[in-house]
Amino acid sequence: MASLNPGRLMMARTVEHLSQRQLSELIEHTQHAHIPAAKISRIENGLVECSATDLNRIAAALDYPIEFFNMMSEDLNPLDLTYRRTAKTRISEVNAIVGEYQMLDAAVNKVTNKLGMAHRPSWIDVLAPRQSGPLDILDIDRIAQRTREQLRLESKGAVPNMTRALERSGILVVPMRSMGESSEYKQTSEGVTAPALRKGSPVIGYIRRQVTGDRMRFTKAHELGHLVLHTHHRGLTKKQMEDEAHTFAGAILMPRKDAENTISESTMLSEFVAIKAGWGISISALVMRASALGLISADRKRSLQMQISARGWRKTEPVTVDVEYPLLFKQMLGKAYGHIDSPTEVTVNSFDAVKELGVPFRYLDFWTDGLKAESEQVGVYERRFPDDSDTQMMVMPNDCPTPQDVSMK
Numbered sequence: 001m002a003s004l005n006p007g008r009l010m011m012a013r014t015v016e017h018l019s020q021r022q023l024s025e026l027i028e029h030t031q032h033a034h035i036p037a038a039k040i041s042r043i044e045n046g047l048v049e050c051s052a053t054d055l056n057r058i059a060a061a062l063d064y065p066i067e068f069f070n071m072m073s074e075d076l077n078p079l080d081l082t083y084r085r086t087a088k089t090r091i092s093e094v095n096a097i098v099g100e101y102q103m104l105d106a107a108v109n110k111v112t113n114k115l116g117m118a119h120r121p122s123w124i125d126v127l128a129p130r131q132s133g134p135l136d137i138l139d140i141d142r143i144a145q146r147t148r149e150q151l152r153l154e155s156k157g158a159v160p161n162m163t164r165a166l167e168r169s170g171i172l173v174v175p176m177r178s179m180g181e182s183s184e185y186k187q188t189s190e191g192v193t194a195p196a197l198r199k200g201s202p203v204i205g206y207i208r209r210q211v212t213g214d215r216m217r218f219t220k221a222h223e224l225g226h227l228v229l230h231t232h233h234r235g236l237t238k239k240q241m242e243d244e245a246h247t248f249a250g251a252i253l254m255p256r257k258d259a260e261n262t263i264s265e266s267t268m269l270s271e272f273v274a275i276k277a278g279w280g281i282s283i284s285a286l287v288m289r290a291s292a293l294g295l296i297s298a299d300r301k302r303s304l305q306m307q308i309s310a311r312g313w314r315k316t317e318p319v320t321v322d323v324e325y326p327l328l329f330k331q332m333l334g335k336a337y338g339h340i341d342s343p344t345e346v347t348v349n350s351f352d353a354v355k356e357l358g359v360p361f362r363y364l365d366f367w368t369d370g371l372k373a374e375s376e377q378v379g380v381y382e383r384r385f386p387d388d389s390d391t392q393m394m395v396m397p398n399d400c401p402t403p404q405d406v407s408m409k
């Protein structure tokens, strides 16, 4: 019997947002056993061995498979994640995301190996710039065009489905539980990836709650930008990397030529609404893209942004862009541990999947937007996270666009 890897206990605790004391209380309440916080601390620091009995109690209290605690944790430096932080970002938020990303990345790679699938697409390394210092917009436009080729997208026109394009090229796109968990504070980042992790399939995690379809598309394109542009360490600051990824997202979603044919200094706000509908890009992001390409002046940009604010569109923009759902990881799990019933419905043997991947079923279920478990056919129900799907669509008023310009006051 393998023993507990101290790093894994700490990982589970941070993903579940539990202090050592809270874990001790949870064990007390659910397992009627006493493992003091001080002892949990000593176990995590490798100062004492965790007995098999204690390991069982900890695993049961957290509702994690024993296998989770036996696994080695690959060291992922939190700084290798593209998760954007601000002064307001809580450390507990970052720790939970780092922990969940590690769980996810390890699970993806196990399934990839099991299925004998190809790992990291080699074109990323081919396209990845190596020179130090920031890129200009022409460079980024060029790299984005070559990326479109690799994603088998036309060189012109809207990206019909950003998620499917990424998945076709072997990049996994997965909603993450720890992102947007608490709605009372504003999430500092809506996506995460690890460009420096050069082994295994690339994984893009994203926030699923309370985010519109156009925002999610932009987030995925932005994280793709990090994967392509920041695979090699180019001595950039975090801010420079963010700017590059943002420019890349605009460039891949709306190529320069298309933007030049669509937007000019005289484009009215109401026309931006129609462009949004055709391109699946938010009005704010379109204004930024047009400004970055020099298609609108700084004054025009400011004027448009004031109109956007005045109409309350910073919070809720008109036009609903469909939410894209990933399918690749779900289908991989179906192939590895069960069967694919339809492109969107997969049934797995949850016992095997959980044991082999060392991940609680509720995470596999969340990461795949819903997974059926074979055991449920005989009445054994797996625990799942409460459904939050109702929060992701926003209501769009029918009364926009309004053609007349709005007062600037």
Ligand SMILES: [Zn+2]
Residues within 6 Å of the ligand: 082, 084, 222, 226, 241, 242, 245
């Ligand atoms: Zn970023």
